[in-house]
Amino acid sequence: MGHRKASALAHLLTVAALVCGCGSASTDTPSTSPITAAVVQTAAPAGYSPGKGDSGVHTDTRLQLTFDAPPSLGAGGLIRIYRQSDDALVDTIDLSIRHPVPALSRSPVSIDAIGKNVVPLNGTRMRHVFYFPVRISGNTATIVPHTGVLLNDTVYYVTVDSAAFSGTVNGGAFAGIDKSSGWYFTTRSAPTGTSVSVDDDGAADFRTVQGALNYMMNIGSHSGCRPTCPSAGDAKTIHIRNGVYDELLLIRNVNKLTLLGESRDGVVVRYDNSDGLNPGSGGTNAAPNAAPSLGGGRSVLLIEGSDEIVMENFTLQNAHLKTAGVGSQAEAFYFNSSSPTGSRLTGKYMNFYGTQDTIQTKGWAWFYKSTITGDVDFIWGGAFAGLFEECEIRTMVDTMNASSGGYIVHARTAHGYPGFVFLNSRLTADAGIPAGATALARSPGPNTNLCSAAGQTCDNVAYINTRMGPHIKPAGWCAAGCGSNPNPNPPVANDDTGWREYASTDLAGTPLDISRRDSHSVQVSPGGYATRFSSRAQVFSQWNNGAGWAPSAGIQDVTASVKIMQSGLTLNRSTGLMSGTVTFTNVSTAIISGPLLFRLDGLSTGVTLDNRTGTQGAAPTITLPKPALAPGESVTVTTSFQNPGRVLINYTPTLFNGTF
Amino acid sequence: MHAFKSLMLHAIVALALLSGAGPLLASPVYHISIDARGLSGQGYLDFLFTGLGSAAAADVRLTNFSGDFDRSTYTASNAQGSLDAGVTIHNDTGWNEFGQLANLGGLLTFDVQFDVADDPAAGDPAAGAPAAAGSSLSIALLDPDLVHYAAGTGGDMVTFQVYPGQPPSFTASDRAAVVPEPATLAQMAAGLVLLGAVRRRRR
Numbered sequence: 092m093g094h095r096k097a098s099a100l101a102h103l104l105t106v107a108a109l110v111c112g113c114g115s116a117s118t119d120t121p122s123t124s125p126i127t128a129a130v131v132q133t134a135a136p137a138g139y140s141p142g143k144g145d146s147g148v149h150t151d152t153r154l155q156l157t158f159d160a161p162p163s164l165g166a167g168g169l170i171r172i173y174r175q176s177d178d179a180l181v182d183t184i185d186l187s188i189r190h191p192v193p194a195l196s197r198s199p200v201s202i203d204a205i206g207k208n209v210v211p212l213n214g215t216r217m218r219h220v221f222y223f224p225v226r227i228s229g230n231t232a233t234i235v236p237h238t239g240v241l242l243n244d245t246v247y248y249v250t251v252d253s254a255a256f257s258g259t260v261n262g263g264a265f266a267g268i269d270k271s272s273g274w275y276f277t278t279r280s281a282p283t284g285t286s287v288s289v290d291d292d293g294a295a296d297f298r299t300v301q302g303a304l305n306y307m308m309n310i311g312s313h314s315g316c317r318p319t320c321p322s323a324g325d326a327k328t329i330h331i332r333n334g335v336y337d338e339l340l341l342i343r344n345v346n347k348l349t350l351l352g353e354s355r356d357g358v359v360v361r362y363d364n365s366d367g368l369n370p371g372s373g374g375t376n377a378a379p380n381a382a383p384s385l386g387g388g389r390s391v392l393l394i395e396g397s398d399e400i401v402m403e404n405f406t407l408q409n410a411h412l413k414t415a416g417v418g419s420q421a422e423a424f425y426f427n428s429s430s431p432t433g434s435r436l437t438g439k440y441m442n443f444y445g446t447q448d449t450i451q452t453k454g455w456a457w458f459y460k461s462t463i464t465g466d467v468d469f470i471w472g473g474a475f476a477g478l479f480e481e482c483e484i485r486t487m488v489d490t491m492n493a494s495s496g497g498y499i500v501h502a503r504t505a506h507g508y509p510g511f512v513f514l515n516s517r518l519t520a521d522a523g524i525p526a527g528a529t530a531l532a533r534s535p536g537p538n539t540n541l542c543s544a545a546g547q548t549c550d551n552v553a554y555i556n557t558r559m560g561p562h563i564k565p566a567g568w569c570a571a572g573c574g575s576n577p578n579p580n581p582p583v584a585n586d587d588t589g590w591r592e593y594a595s596t597d598l599a600g601t602p603l604d605i606s607r608r609d610s611h612s613v614q615v616s617p618g619g620y621a622t623r624f625s626s627r628a629q630v631f632s633q634w635n636n637g638a639g640w641a642p643s644a645g646i647q648d649v650t651a652s653v654k655i656m657q658s659g660l661t662l663n664r665s666t667g668l669m670s671g672t673v674t675f676t677n678v679s680t681a682i683i684s685g686p687l688l689f690r691l692d693g694l695s696t697g698v699t700l701d702n703r704t705g706t707q708g709a710a711p712t713i714t715l716p717k718p719a720l721a722p723g724e725s726v727t728v729t730t731s732f733q734n735p736g737r738v739l740i741n742y743t744p745t746l747f748n749g750t751f
Numbered sequence: 752m753h754a755f756k757s758l759m760l761h762a763i764v765a766l767a768l769l770s771g772a773g774p775l776l777a778s779p780v781y782h783i784s785i786d787a788r789g790l791s792g793q794g795y796l797d798f799l800f801t802g803l804g805s806a807a808a809a810d811v812r813l814t815n816f817s818g819d820f821d822r823s824t825y826t827a828s829n830a831q832g833s834l835d836a837g838v839t840i841h842n843d844t845g846w847n848e849f850g851q852l853a854n855l856g857g858l859l860t861f862d863v864q865f866d867v868a869d870d871p872a873a874g875d876p877a878a879g880a881p882a883a884a885g886s887s888l889s890i891a892l893l894d895p896d897l898v899h900y901a902a903g904t905g906g907d908m909v910t911f912q913v914y915p916g917q918p919p920s921f922t923a924s925d926r927a928a929v930v931p932e933p934a935t936l937a938q939m940a941a942g943l944v945l946l947g948a949v950r951r952r953r954r
Contacts, residue, residue: 654875658912659802659842659887664900669801671887695804739845741804744882 138260139274146277150241151302154234154249158265161230162258164199170224170234170255175246175275182240184224186255191383192367194416198223200368202379205301205341205387207239209308211315212375216395218341219379220369220387222362226337232256238301241278248275282306285327291334300336300350300360303329312344314396331405333357339364340392342400343375346433352405355440361408362391366418372425372451390422390451398433400426403645408444413491419467420448429453431475432635437642445469446487448501452477455634457627457642468501468533473548475508478630479516481684486520486529486562496520496528496562498569503535503548506588509623510551512630517598518554520562529562530569532590536577542588543581550579553591553615555624558598567592568609579611586619593620646688646749652679653720655744660732668701669734674727675746677720683748687715689728691742698740699733775810778865778919780932785859785908787892787926793821794901795850795893796859798830800840802886807915808868809886813838813849818859825850825897842886850897863888863911870915885914890927 140155141148154170156162167187174181189196201224206217226233241247253267268274288295289303297303307329311322328349339362342348352358366389373388375395380386387393391409394400402424411421423445428434434454441461443449449465451472458479463470466489470477489495499518504510511532520529532552542549564573568590571578581589590612595603605614615624623629627642634640658671677683690712691700703711717726732740785796796818800811814837824833830849832838840847853859870883888911892901900906908927913919923929 655882656914657803657805657882657884658914659800659806659885661887661889661907661910662799662801663906664891664893664898665905671803734845737846739804739843 141276143273144275147279148276149296149298149302150243150278151238151297151299151305152236152241152276152278153298154236155231156234156251156256156260156268157231158256158258158260159230159262160258162227162232162256162265164225164227164232165252165254165257168252168255169250170252171250172236172240172247173250173270175248181247182236184234184236186225190221190368192417194414195368199225201237202385203237203339204379205238205339206305206308206343206375207237208242209239209305209312211308211312211320212343213315215377216343216375217377218339218373218375218387218393219385220339220364220373221383221385222339238299239305243278243281246275246277248273250274285311285322285325286330287328288330288332289336290332291336293332295332299338300329300331301338301340304340304342304345307348308343308345311346311348313346314344331358331360334359336360337362338391339387341375341387342392342394342397344396345400346398348397348399349401349403350405351401351403355404355442356406358405359408360391360405361410361444363410363412364389364391364421365409365411366420367414367416370418372422372427374427388422388425389418389420389448390425392424394424394426394428394436397428398430399435399437401437401439402441403437404440406442406444408442409446409449410444411446413446413489415491419446419491421445422448422451424450424452426452426454426456426472429473429475431633434475435634435640435642439644446489455631455640457631458482459642459644465499466495466497468498470499470511471501471503473503473505474511475505475633476630477504477511478509478514478627479512480514480627482513482516484513484516484518486518486524488521488523493523494525494528496524496530496564498530498533500532500552501535502532502550502552504551506542506545506547506549508551508633509553509630510549510588511553512624513554513557514624514627514630515555516557518557518559518563519598520560524562526561527564530564530573531567531592532579533569533573533576534579536580538577538580540580541582547580549581549588550590551588553593553624554595555593555615555620556595557592558596558600559603560598565604565607566609567605568612570609570611573609582611584611584613586613586615586623589613591615593624644684644749646747648745649683649748650744650746652677652681652683653746654678655746657744660740667733667735668731669740670729670731672727672729673744674725675715675720676725677722680722682722683720685715685718685720685748687717687720687726688747688749689713689715690745690747691730692745694742695738695740697734697736697738701731701733702729775808775866776869776916778867778913781863781911781919781921782930782932783861783863783890783909784928784930785890785892785926786928787853787855787857787859790855790892790901790903792855792902793852793895794855795825795895795897796820796853796861797825797850797889797891797893797897798838798840798848799889799891800830800842800847800886801845801889802842803884804845805882806842806884806886807870809842809913810866811840811842811888811911812864812866813840813861814864815860815862816851817861819854819857820859821852821854823852825852840888850893852895855892855901863890865911865913865919867913867915883915885912887912 138157170184172182186199190200200221204217206212251268282296289297312320313323326347332353370384407423409421409423413419423443436456439459443463447467449469453473456477462483464485534550593615631640654676656674660669660671700711704714705712816834827848828844829841829847889907890909891907909923911921
């Protein structure tokens, strides 16, 4: 039997199954009907994903059609998803719709309402954005349904107008997909718990990050549930496995949520969004505004009304490349939470990639050992305190203005707060950036706002112990006379406010010549450094009316980066203690930053570490007496044991940096 | 006799190296003199050889005892031998000890030599073995109760640290003199060079 004949028979059987109501043809229930069983065996050609009759399909699945050769998009045509039980239309993608901005009108767009069917959002706070619902890559067309339209444990079928694509399938011209084609599938049940996984191809709870975010908002919003969402107060984690996730995202009204990537470079969450595609910083509303400004904004990730959000160990990228006729602002994320008593955001071991306006943040934001790229104003907003600690801030070539080195910071911070602080960070640049071209910051002005009272915005920016590449201007800052930019507010800086630096060096660590620094800036005094900027706890000391926030870097096992020499044990006959030394030597090429914690795992029964400085679980720990280990550097610590039973002392040495 | 034993020992090490088995590397011989003058009564010349459970296998051999020794000895776990035949202590339990009762007041001399298993991967994080564990030999004068330091002393006379693949290091009190035997020191250096050459060839 030829393949086409088999396919035709399969379709016929599928029709019969659908008409007779013989079930969903789920592979989990092949015995419900002989007809259904026959469909399962033959009705899932490789050209469809999900396959015809698949069960356990994710509610955030993409739909894929594979052609014999690269297809082309038609000028119009509808792609529709129906619920099988009552033929209710649940989603429509109209390929004739184009974006009103001419430069963006080549591909079909659709309007998404991110947050739809998230119960606590109550249909009133959704992120409305234009998005690209069809992508073609090689022979495969990927169709992106609107978010939140597919529900759990439901059978759906898909139709595609013949006008949607030009191409061939199994040697014949694509003639469309209708109900009788049998492209139907059953969605899976919802996961449970406060820890879920996302993978774009392997086994996981969700296929998309937003699918997992919708789940977390449903179970864990701090408002909108009646009476409360069950996990509102719990720590919640989304594990994102390696893959590329082309999505626009929304987090609203969720606290204690961690997005944890499998690997920093292997997990790429991205979208080509911009002020051209979705103008404005963005927010949520009940219905889209008039195009083109629907209201959802130009960032990849929008976060509203949330506290204790952590992004760790992945790449978040706004993939927009500046294009003539398209607004260039394009945040990777916009943290629009600004409570003095909440609104904490952490980004650690992250890549935040973008061009203009990469990071816009309010609230209290801590970035640790992360890389931020951009060209113009790529760190900006109204943070009470936005700390970039041990980060790389890399200036990219502005593709619309290649000779410009751009500006790093554009601050609109609140009077009386630290603003943007760079601590022990590095300012680097692409090779194409001219020397002396990049400004540490420019001001939004106006010159009538002097940052002299509460409620006024200020240019509060401080670079502390930061290494700066040759791309930084000798003047450092960009005030009046630097292009058409205004003077900063306040016009005269001091330890507390304005444009500030302390102990800036070149990339090799040699102190910079600061004699030509802009006159509106100031060098922070040693006392100002010691009391304001020497630790993250100082920078965040004003959080929650002075309660302070001292975020943890988390804990990392760095044992693989050190050589460990454990001495034998000597006995002090006076104290009865058996003592030895343990020497840790950094054999990696990178500094191991502290605090450094030595943990003795599996210490022999009956033996006690007499000089422990703490415990972690059942294991004793010793905080090492050095704040960090440079490559090749060593630190030695004594271990003193009580061993009344004179047993052989065993343990596994483990070294951590950070705190539990 | 002493020269013959030394020759045999080094032959064994060389054979182990050539065969590819994990060799025991012999240290230099250390001539040790404990000056107990000014002390009185009896006490134990005590040797405690301990390491962590992960320590590389090691022996210490004690020979050529000289001094005013009594008959009584004390042994715990892996200590074997006698004053005349020499004593060997292995490090594989939590408490490996040999004590020899002596009449204090004069000089007590003896030789110490270590055999330590070499472990090329120890201390190499890339080999999945970031830790290298050694052993300690504590030499002390103790009261006859074998609990307290002998009156007039407040700590160990000599302490050795031995690590796999490294020459021993030691600290000595004012009452102790430690003299490595030059010939065996040179042999140790040659052994380490040979070991390095074998490893390079294996790569």
